[in-house]
Amino acid sequence: MHQIDDDRADAWFHALSDRTRRDILRRVLTGEQSVSSLARNYSMSLTAVQKHVAVLEGAGLITKRRRGRESLACGDADALRSVSDLLTELEAERREHIARIDELLAAEADPAPAPPPHRKD
Template structure:
């Protein structure tokens, strides 16, 4: 992975590390929401919800657009797929290590 890819992975996983941000992402993936409407779902200030939205936006998981005075947020499905692909790559590495351990344990010289 290049340095840019690593930075992107850090931003994605940081954004997803928070329960509120994951919930916001689920909501905006289901459909576009105003930031004001999103804020009504949480027991925190509007400014706090805006900060969560900003983290998701910086990570590329969410896109905002302005319509009049409203900021509308929607999820970026492609970005979520990239997270899934990163996890699949990590899983493949892990499965390769497990397969190698299984091979070593099954070898006739394992008891030596």
């Protein structure tokens, strides 16, 4: 398992915590789009969409480039795979933790039989 630094993970989860940002990410994973064309999909200002794109870019989930006056956004599938790997790693840790708790509860509910009493001859 590889280790992801906490700051990177925090940025990913912050970026993905917003419904609009998740939708923007879905759209740009299918292909590069201009930020202005993305903005037409939402009932918010271009500036608001630009801020969402900036959060996604800051988290490393999308890349941006300029083409003339246009700002083009493209999803980074490798970064999304890293997010998926982190979630898989966290899930495995939780499952191990839950399995250990289950073992302890089972041992407590079904204690080992007491040793036979000591006989004095």
